[in-house]
Amino acid sequence: MKIALLGDTALFGRCSFSGNSNIGDYFKHVSDYLDRFDYVVCNLETPFSAKKIAYGAKSAYICSDQENVEILKMLHVDAVTLANNHIYDYGDEGCELTKRLLESNKIRYFGVDGQDLKIELHGNKIAFTGFCCYSSNPLRAVPYGQKGVNEFDFKNAEEILVKNVKNGYFNILAIHSGIEHVNYPSLDTIDVARLFSKIAPYVYYGHHPHVAQGIEQYNDSLLAYSLGNFCFDDVYTSISKAPLVEISENNRSSFILEIILVNNSIKSYKTTPIYIGEDCIFVGRGVTEEILKQYSSVLSELSTNEYESLRQKYLDEYYDKRKNQRNLVWFLKRFKLRYFQLYLSNRQNAKRYLQCVKRYL
Numbered sequence: 001m002k003i004a005l006l007g008d009t010a011l012f013g014r015c016s017f018s019g020n021s022n023i024g025d026y027f028k029h030v031s032d033y034l035d036r037f038d039y040v041v042c043n044l045e046t047p048f049s050a051k052k053i054a055y056g057a058k059s060a061y062i063c064s065d066q067e068n069v070e071i072l073k074m075l076h077v078d079a080v081t082l083a084n085n086h087i088y089d090y091g092d093e094g095c096e097l098t099k100r101l102l103e104s105n106k107i108r109y110f111g112v113d114g115q116d117l118k119i120e121l122h123g124n125k126i127a128f129t130g131f132c133c134y135s136s137n138p139l140r141a142v143p144y145g146q147k148g149v150n151e152f153d154f155k156n157a158e159e160i161l162v163k164n165v166k167n168g169y170f171n172i173l174a175i176h177s178g179i180e181h182v183n184y185p186s187l188d189t190i191d192v193a194r195l196f197s198k199i200a201p202y203v204y205y206g207h208h209p210h211v212a213q214g215i216e217q218y219n220d221s222l223l224a225y226s227l228g229n230f231c232f233d234d235v236y237t238s239i240s241k242a243p244l245v246e247i248s249e250n251n252r253s254s255f256i257l258e259i260i261l262v263n264n265s266i267k268s269y270k271t272t273p274i275y276i277g278e279d280c281i282f283v284g285r286g287v288t289e290e291i292l293k294q295y296s297s298v299l300s301e302l303s304t305n306e307y308e309s310l311r312q313k314y315l316d317e318y319y320d321k322r323k324n325q326r327n328l329v330w331f332l333k334r335f336k337l338r339y340f341q342l343y344l345s346n347r348q349n350a351k352r353y354l355q356c357v358k359r360y361l
Contacts (some may be wrong), residue, residue: 001122003036005172005205005257006042006230009080011068013233014278018065022279027074030274034076037258038121041128042230043174043207044072044080044109047087047094048101055091056139057341060235060244063090069101081110081174083130083150084208095140106236111174112229114145116160118169124261127169129160133177134353135186136208137346138333151352152177154192154360170206171202172266178209178226181191181250181318183295184311185213185225190299191361197221203259211250214296215257215271219239220265227289228254231276251285252276 013019020026031126035039046064054061074078080102083113088095095112102109110117111130118127131152132138142148144156152175153187164171173196178189185206193204197219206213213226234243255271300306 001124001261002035002036002038003169003172003259003261004040004229005203005224005259006077007227008041008045008084008207008210008230009042009230010045010062010086011064011071012046012062015071015231016064017070018067019233024069024074026233026280027071028280029283031074031076033256033272033283037076037292038078039079039119039246040075041079041172041205041228042072042075042077042082043084043176044082044098045078045086045232047090047098049090049094050097050324051093052090055088055094057112057345058089058139059342060237061089062086062235063094065249066097066101069107070106072102072107073105073187075106079108079110079117079128081111081128081130081176082109083132083174084176084304084326085132085138087135087149091161111150114150115156124264126172126261126264127164128172128174129157129164130174131176133175133208134349134356135177135179135188138176138218139345140347141352151356153356154195158196158199161202162197165200167314168264171200172205173202174205178213179315180208180210181248182209182311182314183211183213183250184298184307184314185209186311187304187308188357188361189225192357193221193223194218195361197223203266206256212254212292212295214299216291216296216299220266222259222269224257227257229276230254230256230274231281234326247276253291255287255292256283267317321323 002198017023043328046062048066108117110128116129132149133152138149140148141151144150161171201220204342206225209226212228215224235245237244255273260267275282275286286344
């Protein structure tokens, strides 16, 4: 069985019908490539919304028009994970509409309301489970089984993993976690992924950083910490004509993770580079095997201190770039109640992260 896992997928801007008059041509190359797989899964970051009434306190909101569900079909997507920090950007209306549209178009989903996805295909039994970590500052993250985004709680995820293994399923855990725009996962993320591998072989399917991160085979498991962006565009807010997040070369370059499963075991895997271009998504151009080896080798070759120093260097560069964009006008535009609420929300998410993840490591 041949599976394709795709990174952060956002159907707006140039990646939507309204923002791209040649949308068919834009996705044709990658669509033709994905047609060869038995099962295609992506992390759907944009809820579909009709009312477009923003919910909660966020620095930026993203959503998609209903017609763009056709793009998922164009890309041969069979299922999506909704466990991410944007699926509730437009509240219950956006999330519920998203679920209805997916269902009516026969695209399965998991990662919300305690819903997983179990399939049996070509002699394999696979359980897809989606979680959103508090490190990504999600909206409406709730304990597994309640209405909302499946929070990532280490103990709960461990119990689900064990239960699925006992029932004969191979696990693929889709985990939305980490810091954006940095090519090296945190030590916490690495520890979590490796600890799960001691239970049974599985696939760690990581997303949220919007850039590619390393891959390692560990205890017969495949740990892909971040697949980067599959399709994304610049993110704007209502308070500035300049984008809040402008897609960089690092954001444009990513990869498709391809896995061959035989009798519930990973037979092989490969990565295929993709690149978000102006006129199309290129297959074969993007994060190459050599680049991934650079990101991957440090996961095991460096000491803890060396790795932290390397990662901190990239974090400092990213934060310095953000600070340089902030002047008095920037702060005055954000002197609003919503940004105070955002600060409080981030504080609460940090506390929940300690309770759900950090205390188990």
